[in-house]
Amino acid sequence: MTVKVFVDMDKCQHYGQCCFEASDVFELDEDGKLQYVAEADESRRDDIESAADVCPMQAISVE
Amino acid sequence: MSSVVIVGAGLGGLRAAEALRANGFTGTITVVGDEVHLPYNRPPLSKEALAGGVDVPGLEFRRKASIEDVDWRLGSAAVSSDLAERTVTLADGTTLAFDGLVVASGIRPRRLPIPGPQEGRHVLRTAADAHAVRDRLRPGTHVLIMGAGFIGCETAATARALGAEVAIVAIDEQPMVRPLGAELGAGMRRRHEEHGVRFHLGHSIDSFVGDDHVQVAVLSDGTELPADVVIEAVGSVANVEWLAGNDLDLSDGLLTDSAMQVATSSAPVVAVGDIARHPNALFGSVARRIEHWNMPTETGRRAGATLAALLAGDEPDRGPFCAMPSFWSDQYHHKLQSFGMPGIADRIELVEGSVDGPCIVEYHDASGLVGVVGVDRTQELAPYRKQLAARAG
Structure with a gap:
């Protein structure tokens, strides 16, 4: 089982709050743009859900 | 089966409901909201929703599957409560009985x-x-x-x-x-x-x-x-009137302990979000209301866990509450972001850039760094946040 992560980049404002919840999945690059991995191990689900919860723009969906 | 009433259908009420379920509460949950809408995201109301049109369904928060069975009582505010009798009365005359209460009624503009x-x-x-x-x-x-x-x-x-x-x-x-x-x-x-x-x-x-x-x-x-x-836009007033007559400290919101529990001899009561005046161990022992967007989620998680434990007859985690306050703002494509509590500082130091351009500003008091604000330097704030989080000791 894997967790599928999708960030709506039209909504994302690159605040990077998600990075503090799941730093192995979400990261701001040197230019301050959000980078993320689209698929993560099931064991990471709770932290990824937390990242989606704390996104100010509510741009993250998790499947 | 035990029942929880959550007064307030904003972000704090939503997160409290989810946290009750995440912590094993299987009883009924009723959420009371004065607005007719399911929980939705407010910050866009002064920004893109004001510019482009207010589409409330588009602003609704994702609701976890665990709270599909929540009973939403929307469009009727709570007007009074009797904690000894364990009841809340709504503007439409309905009286709801509860075993546990979540106060999530928030604030209104002054x-x-x-x-x-x-x-x-x-x-x-x-x-x-x-x-x-x-x-x-x-x-x-x-x-x-x-x-x-x-x-x-x-x-x-x-x-x-x-x-x-x-x-x-x-x-x-x-x-x-x-x-x-x-x-x-x-x-x-x-x-x-x-x-x-x-x-x-x-x-x-x-x-x-x-x-x-x-x-x-x-x-x-x-x-x-x-x-x-x-x-x-001259500040806010906590929506505490419906709690009057229950011998609570309502002097500035509703006072809680570090587990978000309200001191009362009657039913278990917790408070979340803008209305909860709570201590944060990162910033001393003073209880404060913090009207930042991330606090309903942080206090909701803690309050839900506390109430689930109390209703199960267990002792809740009363350890320090150490959530990191954070705010952000978007003005003319300039991005402000903050961690900590810059507002309590007595010494402010510009450490990067200029206040008229991209910059990072540190906020200190006698205890050290208490906050940081970055303008258009978001990706460089992580080390400051880490330093602030280390205040937990």
């Missing part, structure tokens, strides 16, 4: 009593408020904003983008001065002025003039400003 016509005076808290303002923001319209905090400044930026003429009247010396300090506040003022916003700082409004609709605002120094639309 209104100042100012003589003159009242028509044309707006606030910006709910989708309905934003909808009413949105229809009146047109090119050339004279918009007068009372208050130079975040909501006032964001609204000013949005109104300028829509072509309105914008004036801000505030008693403060600089915009957003309490969280940012005078120097960065002045930098933000200059950004607004470059975009054509006119500030009248150090002033209040004595009266409004007009027939049945505000046309002119008269300031404390006698200045008269045209005002087709007045938007009032």
Whole structure:
């Protein structure tokens, strides 16, 4: 089982709050743009859900 | 089966419901909301939703599958409660019984009593408020904003983008001065002025003039400003009235302990979000209300866990509450972001850049670094946040 992560980049404002919840999945690059991995191990689900919860723009969906 | 009533259908109420389920509570959950909407995201109401139209379903929060069975009682505010009897009464006359109560009724905008016509005076808290303002923001319209905090400044930026003429009247010396300090506040003022916003700082409004609709605002120094639309963003009042008569500390919101529990001899009661005056071990023992967007989620998680434990007959985790306060703001594509509590600092230091450009500002008190604010330097704030989190000791 894997967790599928999708960030709506039209909504994302690159605040990077998600990075503090799941730093192995979400990261701001040197230019301050959000980078993320689209698929993560099931064991990471709770932290990824937390990242989606704390996104100010509510741009993250998790499947 | 035990039952929980959550008063408040905003982000805090939603997160408390999810946390109750996540912590094993299987009883019934009823959420009471004064608005007709399911929990939705408010920050866009002063920004993109104000500029582009208010689509409430599009602003709704994702609701976890675990709370599919929640009973939403929307469109009727709680008006009274009897904690000893374990009941809450709604405006429509319904009385709900509970075994545990979550206070998530939030805040409302403060209104100042100012003589003159009242028509044309707006606030910006709910989708309905934003909808009413949105229809009146047109090119050339004279918009007068009372208050130079975040909501006032964001609204000013949005109104300028829509072509309105914008004036801000505030008693403060600089915009957003309490969280940012005078120097960065002045930098933000200059950004607004470059975009054509006119500030009248150090002033209040004595009266409004007009027939049945505000046309002119008269300031404390006698200045008269045209005002087709007045938007009032002068702070907030906690929605505690429905809790009166229960011998609670309602002096500034509702006082809780570090587990978000309210001291009462009757039913288990927790509070979350803007209304909860809670201690945060990162910043000493003082209990504070923190009206930042991330706090309903943080306090909701803790409160849900506490209430689930209490209703199961277990002792909740009463360890320190150490959530990191954070705010952000978007004005003319400039991004402010903060961690910690810059507002409690007594020494402010610009450590990177200039307050008129991308910058990082540190906020200190006798205990050390208490907050950081970055403007257009978001990706560089992580080490500061880490340093602030280490205050937990």
